[in-house]
Amino acid sequence: MSRNTKINLLLLLAVAALAVLPLALGLGDHKKEPFTGSDGEAETAITEIEPDYKPWFSPLYEPPSGEIESALFSLQAALGAGVLAYYFGLRRGRRQGEQRARERDSEGRAAGDTAEESTAEGA
Numbered sequence: 075m076s077r078n079t080k081i082n083l084l085l086l087l088a089v090a091a092l093a094v095l096p097l098a099l100g101l102g103d104h105k106k107e108p109f110t111g112s113d114g115e116a117e118t119a120i121t122e123i124e125p126d127y128k129p130w131f132s133p134l135y136e137p138p139s140g141e142i143e144s145a146l147f148s149l150q151a152a153l154g155a156g157v158l159a160y161y162f163g164l165r166r167g168r169r170q171g172e173q174r175a176r177e178r179d180s181e182g183r184a185a186g187d188t189a190e191e192s193t194a195e196g197a
Contacts (some may be wrong), residue, residue: 120127137143 139148
């Protein structure tokens with residue numbers, strides 16, 4: 075097994091552990107909504123510290139329901155994943171193209187060397 079494969083497997087295992095361990099250990103059992111986003115947690119903490127707090131800004135768009143908000147968040151995540159996949163695919167394609175060009179150059183040089191040797195022998 076190559077070094078990169080081992081690293082990839084360890085990273086995959088770490089991600090799986092981060093996803094499963096909070097559920098398996100029951101880390102959110104004492105809360106009404108155990109796995110809410112950090113925005114809700116921050117809002118709760120701020121109102122506990124300063125009950126008269128007034129936000130500086132208001133959202134430009136407030137979705138009519140939580141389902142639409144989740145759908146927009148999922149769309150944002152999908153677009154981000156698509157941009158990253160495009161970038162890494164483009165980078166890999168360029169690297170493979172450069173490698174093929176180097177291989178063609180080295181093959182061309184080797185063929186040129188044998189052609190020079192044969193013309194030198196014939197002279």
